Amino acid sequence: xxxxxxxxxxxxxxxxxxxxxxxxxxxxxxxxxxxxxxxxxxxxxxxxxxxxxxxxxxxxxxxxxxxxxxxxxxxxxxxxxxxxxxxxxxxxxxxxxxxxxxxxxxxxxxxxxxxxxxxxxxxxxxxxxxxxxxxxxxxxxxxxxxxxxxxxxxxxxxxxxxxxxxxxxxxxxxxxxxxxxxxxxxxxxxxxxxxxxxxxxxxxxxxxxxxxxxxxxxxxxxxxxxxxxxxxxxxxxxxxxxxxxxxxxxxxxxxxxxxxxxxxxxxxxxxxxxxxxxxxxxxxxxxxxxxxxxxxxxxxxxxxxxxxxxxxxxxxxxxxxxxxxxxxxxxxxxxxxx
Amino acid sequence: xxxxxxxxxxxxxxxxxxxxxxxxxxxxxxxxxxxxxxxxxxxxxxxxxxxxxxxxxxxxxxxxxxxxxxxxxxxxxxxxxxxxxxxxxxxxxxxxxxxxxxxxxxxxxxxxxxxxxxxxxxxxxxxxxxxxxxxxxxxxxxxxxxxxxxxxxxxxxxxxxxxxxxxxxxxxxxxxxxxxxxxxxxxxxxxxxxxxxxxxxxxxxxxxxxxxxxxxxxxxxxxxxxxxxxxxxxxxxxxxxxxxxxxxxxxxxxxxxxxxxxxxxxxxxxxxxxxxxxxxxxxxxxxxxxxxxxxxxxxxxxxxxxxxxxxxxxxxxxxxxxxxxxxxxxxxxxxxxx
Numbered sequence: 001x002x003x004x005x006x007x008x009x010x011x012x013x014x015x016x017x018x019x020x021x022x023x024x025x026x027x028x029x030x031x032x033x034x035x036x037x038x039x040x041x042x043x044x045x046x047x048x049x050x051x052x053x054x055x056x057x058x059x060x061x062x063x064x065x066x067x068x069x070x071x072x073x074x075x076x077x078x079x080x081x082x083x084x085x086x087x088x089x090x091x092x093x094x095x096x097x098x099x100x101x102x103x104x105x106x107x108x109x110x111x112x113x114x115x116x117x118x119x120x121x122x123x124x125x126x127x128x129x130x131x132x133x134x135x136x137x138x139x140x141x142x143x144x145x146x147x148x149x150x151x152x153x154x155x156x157x158x159x160x161x162x163x164x165x166x167x168x169x170x171x172x173x174x175x176x177x178x179x180x181x182x183x184x185x186x187x188x189x190x191x192x193x194x195x196x197x198x199x200x201x202x203x204x205x206x207x208x209x210x211x212x213x214x215x216x217x218x219x220x221x222x223x224x225x226x227x228x229x230x231x232x233x234x235x236x237x238x239x240x241x242x243x244x245x246x247x248x249x250x251x252x253x254x255x256x257x258x259x260x261x262x263x264x265x266x267x268x269x270x271x272x273x274x275x276x277x278x279x280x281x282x283x284x285x286x287x288x289x290x291x292x293x294x295x296x297x298x299x300x301x302x303x304x305x306x307x308x309x310x311x312x313x314x315x316x317x318x319x320x321x322x323x324x325x326x327x328x329x330x331x332x333x334x335x336x337x338x
Numbered sequence: 339x340x341x342x343x344x345x346x347x348x349x350x351x352x353x354x355x356x357x358x359x360x361x362x363x364x365x366x367x368x369x370x371x372x373x374x375x376x377x378x379x380x381x382x383x384x385x386x387x388x389x390x391x392x393x394x395x396x397x398x399x400x401x402x403x404x405x406x407x408x409x410x411x412x413x414x415x416x417x418x419x420x421x422x423x424x425x426x427x428x429x430x431x432x433x434x435x436x437x438x439x440x441x442x443x444x445x446x447x448x449x450x451x452x453x454x455x456x457x458x459x460x461x462x463x464x465x466x467x468x469x470x471x472x473x474x475x476x477x478x479x480x481x482x483x484x485x486x487x488x489x490x491x492x493x494x495x496x497x498x499x500x501x502x503x504x505x506x507x508x509x510x511x512x513x514x515x516x517x518x519x520x521x522x523x524x525x526x527x528x529x530x531x532x533x534x535x536x537x538x539x540x541x542x543x544x545x546x547x548x549x550x551x552x553x554x555x556x557x558x559x560x561x562x563x564x565x566x567x568x569x570x571x572x573x574x575x576x577x578x579x580x581x582x583x584x585x586x587x588x589x590x591x592x593x594x595x596x597x598x599x600x601x602x603x604x605x606x607x608x609x610x611x612x613x614x615x616x617x618x619x620x621x622x623x624x625x626x627x628x629x630x631x632x633x634x635x636x637x638x639x640x641x642x643x644x645x646x647x648x649x650x651x652x653x654x655x656x657x658x659x660x661x662x663x664x665x666x667x668x669x670x671x672x673x674x675x676x
Contacts, residue, residue, distance in 0.1 A: 021637040184643075187627065187636070189527060189551040195627070195636040203637050210641040211627055213527035215552040215584025219648040222586065246553025248560065249591060256590045289525065289533070289549055295631045298525070298533040299359040299541050303548040305522075310557040 001026065002130070002163045003049050004056065006123055010063045012056045016043045017159055021200040032061045032080055039094070040087040046160025047093045047234060048129045048266070054097030055122035057084040062105065062118040073111055077102060077118075090282060093268070097125055126162045132266050132323040133164040137173030140230070140264050140321035144174040144181055148227040151184040151217060154244035155197040156232025156264065166264040167230040168201060170321060175207055183209040184226060186217060188244060190288040190306065214246050221257040229254045233265035236320070238333055240276035240311040241265075247309075251316035260318040267322050272337050282308045339364065340468070340501045341387050342394065344461055348401045350394045354381045355497055355531075359538040370399045370418055377432070378425040380529065384498020385431040385572045385607055386467050392435030393460035395422040400443065400456040411449055415440060415456075428580070428620045428647060430573045434606055435463055464500045470604045470661040471502040475511030478568070478602050478659035482512040482519055486565040489522040489555065492582035493535040494570025494602060504602040505568040506539060508659060513545055521547040522564060524555060526582060528626040528644065552584050559595040567592045571603035574658070576671055578614035578649040579603075585647075589654035598656040605660050610675050620646045 004014040012029040018041060019025050027043065029035040035057050038044055044053050061080035067073035081102055085095045104121035108114040144150060150171055157168035164172060174181050183202050188194035195211050202209035212220060220226050229250055235242040241263050254261040271279075286304035291297055298304075314329045324336060342352040350367040356379060357363050365381065367373040373395050376382050382391050399418035405411035419440055423433045442459035446452040482488060488509060492498075495506030502510060512519050521540050526532035533549050540547035550558060558564050567588055573580040579601050592599040609617075624642035629635055636642075652667045662674060 022634050186553075187527070189525070189553055192635055195640075199640045200637045203640060208641070210643050211636055212643050213552070213583070213627060215524075215527055215587055216643065216645065216648075218587030218590055219583065219645060220643070222648075245551070245557065249553055249556030249587065252556055252591055252594045253587060256594070289551060292630050293633045295633070296360050297530055298549055299538045302533075302537045302541065303546070305548050305550050305554065305558070307554065307557060310554075 002126065003159050004044055004052050004126070004162060006056060006059065006119060012060055014038060014044050015159065017045060017197060018043050021196050029060065031064060032057055032083065035060060036083060036087045039084070046155070047091065047269070048161040049159070050088065050091045051093035051097035052122070052126040052129060052162050054084050054094040055101045055125045058098055058101040059118040059122040062115045067111060070108070070111055070114060073114055074106070077105065100125060129162040130164055133161055133166060133169045134173070135323040136166060136264060136266060136321055137164060137169035139323070139326050140170030140262065141173035141177050141179070143260070143262060143319065143321070143326065144170065144179060144228065146179045148179070149182040149184060149225060151186065151220070151226045151229045151250070152198060153186045153194060153214070153231050153246055153250055154188045155193040155201070157198055157201045159197050159201060160232065165201070166232045166266065168198065170230055170264050171207065172205065175205070181207065183207055184220060185209050185211050186214045186246065186250070187211060188246060189214055193244070217250050218253045221253055221259055226259055228260040228262060230262045230264055233263050233269050234309055235279065236263070236265060236270045236333065237274045237276050237279060240313050241317060242279060242281070242309045242311050245307050245310050248312045251312040255316055261316055262319050262321055263317050264321040267324060267336055267338060270333055270336060272334055276311045276313070279311070281310070284308050340464065341497050342382055342390050342500060343464070344394055344397065344457060348457070350398055352376060352382045353497065355383060355535060356381050358534050367398065369402055370395055370421065373398055374421060374425050377422070383531070384493065385429060385570065386471070386499035386504065386604060387497070388426060388429045389431035389435035389606060390460065390464045390467060390500050392422050392432040393439045393463040396436055396439040396443070397456040397460040400453045405449060408446070408449055408452060411452055412444070415443065428572060428617070430609055431606055438463060467500040468502055471499055471504060471507045472511070473661040474504060474602060474604060474659055475502060475507035477661070477664050478508030478600065479511035479515050479517070481598070481600060481657065481659070481664065482508065482517060482566065484517045487520040487522060487563060489524065489558070489564045489567045489588070490536060491524045491532060491552070491569050491584055491588055492526045493531040493539070495536055495539045497535050497539060498570060504570045504604065506536065508568055508602050509545065510543065513543070519545065521545055522558060523547050523549050524552045524584065524588070525549060526584060527552055531582070555588050556591045559591055559597055564597055566598040566600060568600045568602055571601050571607050572647055573617065574601070574603060574608045574671065575612045575614050575617060576610070578651050579655060580617060580619070580647045580649050583645050583648050586650045589650045593654055599654055600657050600659055601655050602659040605662060605674055605676060608671055608674060610672055614649045617649070619648070622646050
């Protein structure tokens with residue numbers, strides 16, 4: 001199944017990612033409150049997946065509503081929209097998915113039509129995400145050679161999207177095209193999306209994967225163990241790629257070892273009108289580093305710096321891989337503007 | 339107390355570093371098997387501390403032996419020496435401490451003299467380590483400026499030595515000389531000596547310390563948060579510094595950001611007659627990365643690469659700080675040969 005889907009029972013089903021890799025459990029959200037809990041607890045995560053989650057949330061609210069007039073249903077959906085967006089206020093895709101379904105339902109002629117349109121539009125968003133990733137994967141796969149070992153950081157895979165993935169989608173597409181690809185997955189501190197989710201995804205697909213700590217990237221590159229690096233992106237400005245903390249270090253190391261450094265991201269990730277210095281990087285809870293699953297890992301009350309992302313200047317990027325094709329800096333990202 | 343000591347009961351006592359920072363517990367080794375377990379489980383760790391541990395191990399074997407002739411005691415100690423060295427094969431100081439006591443006992447005239455000499459020589463090694471670190475610290479402190487923020491990796495502190503420390507000894511000496519120094523400590527995956535031990539040591543001394551994940555070093559350097567990097571060393575060959583995995587990545591990042599990269603290590607760490615390619619880097623248990631304090635952190639049976647150390651070529655090193663003074667490459671390390 002996909003990471004998140006609309007079910008035949010008119011409910012939303014998803015893989016609970018907080019249980020991976022220990023357990024693969026599919027949970028069913030019959031009411032909006034369950035879906036919101038799943039989003040805020042990171043049971044579903046990743047920018048593209050959250051776009052679909054927001055969209056399915058509006059569909060779920062429409063289906064569960066007992067409203068008999070279009071006006072009263074719209075009012076209910078507006079409350080639902082606010083509720084959904086509040087679960088992860090900085091996730092731009094979440095509000096994007098919500099807004100797109102809200103816009104679509106207003107085209108309906110009656111209450112039942114609104115419900116149907118909400119479901120269809122949400123499913124369309126999910127389908128488009130998969131299609132876009134497959135296009136992106138096909139472009140990126142051309143950059144990988146038979147026998148390559150590819151290093152990745154965090155999880156820009158199927159589990160961050162509706163299906164297929166961005167960085168891992170490129171790897172999937174290369175394997176599908178018959179290339180022998182091995183993966184080195186950095187564990188990705190502090191939340192270990194690399195060890196928990198990327199390794200799990202690759203093992204599910206029988207793609208050979210080796211787990212390392214983030215700090216081993218330099219040694220592995222120097223030993224000739226890595227042919228290229230592929231990461232996803234949370235946001236791409238005119239001058240820099242914002243992605244999971246640690247990405248910039250890998251980019252510098254790749255440059256020093258003359259290894260290609262690729263960023264795989266859909267056009268929706270591009271923030272065409274902004275520059276690095278306009279973006280504020282959120283700092284996350286310090287206990288993410290002080291504790292590990294509740295086990296003390298540092299002295300009580302130690303100072304911590306815990307930025308969620310870092311910025312990699314465009315000059316470290318060998319190519320940006322999008323659904324429209326592959327682009328090598330220096331180029332103006334504005335040229336990709338839809 | 340010191341990190342490791344010979345007790346009045348003719349046993350070896352040490353701080354169990356695997357319990358830090360949650361608990362400060364002193365353990366007593368009455369037999370060599372306990373000491374070897376403590377070394378292999380990293381209850382005692384760090385190159386200089388292992389020199390003393392190896393020396394105390396031979397003393398412990400001598401004291402516990404019931405041998406009645408010098409020949410039979412020598413044969414027993416030779417077995418003990420092999421047993422000790424096998425616990426951490428890459429740690430040159432371990433074999434250095436063992437060899438020095440082995441050499442000393444051969445000067446004795448009888449079995450009881452051998453036992454006494456073993457104890458005295460091991461204690462002498464421990465005393466010399468403290469004296470050497472204070473000399474090293476005084477030389478290195480001149481490289482730090484009032485107001486500097488210094489990044490370090492792993493723990494090359496008091497707890498890696500008998501006392502005072504090498505990399506952290508330089509920081510202690512600079513603070514003692516009246517300089518205002520702040521520390522950024524990388525957590526140092528997979529065993530978190532940075533978060534557990536370096537942060538604890540610095541907080542004990544009221545030296546301001548901020549904990550980051552290893553992957554944040556690049557971002558912190560780029561943001562101008564780091565004035566210099568100081569690390570210890572497990573072994574220094576003609577061409578490279580062997581130290582905790584992750585050191586090489588930091589060295590590359592420091593070079594990219596034009597930040598001085600210092601290695602603080604006593605002359606005993608130098609392997610004067612060898613080159614990098616002659617040294618085998620031990621790979622540690624894969625479950626160190628798959629699990630965290632017994633909690634599953636990656637899919638069962640995932641491939642892992644877990645080298646204990648990496649090698650940093652000498653061209654990345656701004657200066658080597660030793661008890662004899664500070665040396666800037668390019669220079670022939672053979673010039674330091676005692």
